[in-house]
Every structure is written in structure tokens, then in C-alpha cells.
Amino acid sequence: MGLGDMLGQAASALGGTDEIVSKISESGIDLSALAEMDPEQVTATLEEYGIDLSMLEGFGLSVEDVIAKVKEQIG
Numbered sequence: 001m002g003l004g005d006m007l008g009q010a011a012s013a014l015g016g017t018d019e020i021v022s023k024i025s026e027s028g029i030d031l032s033a034l035a036e037m038d039p040e041q042v043t044a045t046l047e048e049y050g051i052d053l054s055m056l057e058g059f060g061l062s063v064e065d066v067i068a069k070v071k072e073q074i075g
Contacts, residue, residue: 017061017069035071039063
């Protein structure tokens with residue numbers, strides 16, 4: 001199972017961005033760098049790591065939601 005699939009299952013099972021941000025962090029992506037990017041850059045960066053965020057819309061989430069949660073996590 002790929003990370004994108006795991007993120008999809010996490011989003012549907014837990015219904016939030018906390019688990020998604022956790023999985024992004026576990027993949028080795030620097031969360032503080034993501035917090036400084038615009039949504040298009042975040043999407044492109046995550047896609048480089050094999051994370052497809054297009055599935056977020058199906059769960060009622062957006063890239064902006066993920067960015068907000070990242071900013072909250074890093075304080």
C-alpha cells in the first residue's frame with residue numbers, strides 16, 4: 001500500500017488532518033518548509049514524495065486545510 005492510500009484511509013477513518021500531517025512528517029518532508037509554501041507548491045512537493053492530495057476533496061478537506069494544520073503543528 002502506498003503512502004497516498006494510507007493517507008486516504010487515515011483521512012476517512014479519522015476524519016481529520018492530524019493523521020495526514022503525521023504521515024507527511026513520517027515521510028521525511030520538512031513541515032516548516034511546507035508552512036512557507038503556497039498551496040500549489042505544497043501539492044507539487046508532496047507529489048514528488050508520491051503523496052497525491054487530490055483525494056482530499058473527497059473527504060471534504062483541502063490543501064489549505066493541511067497547510068493550516070502544519071502551521072498549527074509547528075507553532
